[in-house]
Amino acid sequence: MPECRSKAFHYRRLPTTSVIIAFYNEAWSTLLRTIHSVLETSPAVLLKEIILVDDLSDRVYLKAQLETYISNLERVRLIRTNKREGLVRARLIGATFATGDVLTFLDCHCECNSGWLEPLLERIGEDETAVVCPVIDTIDWNTFEFYMQTGEPMIGGFDWRLTFQWHSVPKHERDRWKSRIEPIRSPTMAGGLFAVSKKYFEYLGTYDTGMEVWGGENLELSFRVWQCGGKLEIHPCSHVGHVFPKRAPYARPNFLQNTARAAEVWMDEYKEHFYNRNPPARKEAYGDISERKLLRERLKCKSFDWYLKNVFSNLHVPEDRPGWHGAVRSMGISSECLDYNAPDNNPTGLCLSAYRTPEGRPDVQMRTCDALDKNQIWKFEN
Ligand code: UDP
């Protein structure tokens, strides 16, 4: 936006940052594009260092070849974990080496646009309790075409299965703005790309280190930021592209377990909505959460009810009357259940036409019943 381009910054008054990039078995090209784009777009006075954290990758090019390559780059460090830590602990290991005032986390398949860093740092310099995300543009995973999200940015939400969702800015938020280039409050973050004051991140309890591999940590941090007195924002002047691959280069078996930890610690009675839509989650051994509950008490964090009313008031809270949700089973062929055809090519996770084809037909069919299939869970509403 022209307003973003014409904005001037007092570099010496902005906090400095360390960019932390954890990776596991990432492709050479995308990893290198990420590193170079950070180096090329970040003013030298603001960027203390880039900290790469190799989460015990086994691809050979990520060993000596990567070390040799980055040894020619200034301000790029490579840390290696001794065991597979998962993205939460890998990022935290990186953070322990950070010398900047602000921690900026990026995924290992990003491309920063010029001017991406200054708005994030300026915002945190002005309010230390703000956790700020860039606008995430989509990089096509096949062609690497960059799709700039030029209109009003989307903000983060979730559905009651606790999957992250994008949605448009509600009217009450737009009414609050004085200009188009103000940070936009967002109920949740996508997870991979954000900046936070190092001090404030530590005060907030960094991450839940009981979370493994991938998933759930973004909602956990989002709930915690809001419930414990901070704010989560997207800065419309900061643009970073992200490759949404069709398939990650690793298995992700821990989503439910991690998400159950988040629900147990932060969602109070509302966690039932999550469990009703994810019956197997009730059986997840999510481990010890006592420290996280103590943290919530220590920081005197607000309830999830407060969060819903004050931060995400446009989210529909379902009634969940017992017996009014679950599988819809055929009375003729009792092994078949009503199944929703999820659109599979949906890079942003945006649910544009839930339950409908583009022509407006309900996109459902009968399939073999599968108690673990989220596409077979239905709810009666009137
Ligand atoms: N990651 C990691 N260890 C893991 C899983 C993921 O370091 O066990 C890294 C991954 O390489 C990426 C970031 O964490 O830089 C987020 O993962 P990913 O991009 O696969 O998540 P998505 O963007 O698809 O949600």
Ligand code: MN
């Ligand atoms: Mn990613």
